[in-house]
Amino acid sequence: MNKEISILGIRVDNITESEALQRIEGLISDGKAHQVVTINPEFVVMAQRDRDFRRVLNGADLALPDGVGLLWASRVLGRPLRERVAGSDLVERLAGLAAGRGYSLYLLGAGPGVAARAARALLSRHPGLRIAGTYAGSPRVDDDLDIVVKIRAASPDVLLVAFGAPAQDFWIQRNLHKLGVPVCVGVGGSLDFVSGKVRRAPAWMRNLGLEWLFRLAIQPWRWRRMLRLPHFAFLVLRSRVWQKA
Numbered sequence: 001m002n003k004e005i006s007i008l009g010i011r012v013d014n015i016t017e018s019e020a021l022q023r024i025e026g027l028i029s030d031g032k033a034h035q036v037v038t039i040n041p042e043f044v045v046m047a048q049r050d051r052d053f054r055r056v057l058n059g060a061d062l063a064l065p066d067g068v069g070l071l072w073a074s075r076v077l078g079r080p081l082r083e084r085v086a087g088s089d090l091v092e093r094l095a096g097l098a099a100g101r102g103y104s105l106y107l108l109g110a111g112p113g114v115a116a117r118a119a120r121a122l123l124s125r126h127p128g129l130r131i132a133g134t135y136a137g138s139p140r141v142d143d144d145l146d147i148v149v150k151i152r153a154a155s156p157d158v159l160l161v162a163f164g165a166p167a168q169d170f171w172i173q174r175n176l177h178k179l180g181v182p183v184c185v186g187v188g189g190s191l192d193f194v195s196g197k198v199r200r201a202p203a204w205m206r207n208l209g210l211e212w213l214f215r216l217a218i219q220p221w222r223w224r225r226m227l228r229l230p231h232f233a234f235l236v237l238r239s240r241v242w243q244k245a
């Protein structure tokens with residue numbers, strides 16, 4: 001079994017959700033600063049054209065397979081991933097782990113008030129959880145210093161950054177070594193789900209791999225972005241044909 005696989009040139013760790021949590025614990029305790037990315041098919045399509053984004057993703061300490069499309073692609077390409085590690089599930093499990101072990105979390109990004117609501121929701125589900133702080137902030141370079149000062153003062157063990165891709169991943173990459181935080185994770189729209197601002201697809205739809213369809217139904221303005229999904233499928237199938245040739 002491969003420990004990591006490459007999908008269209010993007011490295012993805014072949015890891016289960018439980019293993020991802022163990023790896024994150026290891027990263028918290030090794031004394032350095034680490035970047036975690038949660039890769040979905042949209043990331044892979046964006047990174048085909050954006051060399052900087054590709055470099056950030058491939059340079060991350062942990063690259064989690066978020067999105068059923070990646071599992072499909074990994075099977076088509078003959079190197080199957082074991083499990084999907086969805087961003088919002090990861091945030092929830094991470095909060096459980098943090099509550100048990102005494103790690104503190106800082107929630108950065110999402111719309112006004114959303115990070116604070118997400119923090120309250122996590123606290124209600126994981127009593128004893130330490131929230132070092134929340135801040136909506138912005139991914140603009142001009143705002144970096146202000147945010148870094150706030151986070152350094154709060155000194156969390158884990159920083160969740162919800163600015164959407166690729167902004168959140170660039171943000172983490174350029175600030176990682178100024179923050180003094182062991183683990184920084186780009187979590188996309190996860191805080192919207194965790195806070196209850198946006199409803200998640202019911203379990204039966206998630207199990208059928210139809211979360212994207214539910215998202216399209218409740219957030220129809222995403223249709224243009226979601227065209228990246230058939231584009232992704234096309235690129236994977238084309239790469240499969242080249243593999244065979």
Ligand code: UDP
Nearest residue numbers: 109110111139162163164165188189190192
């Ligand atoms: N966001 C933000 N600041 C910005 C742009 C986006 O805080 O300048 C937040 C937005 O409110 C949302 C998240 O970033 O909570 C991105 O969510 P989206 O669903 O687009 O991300 P995905 O999971 O698809 O990467």
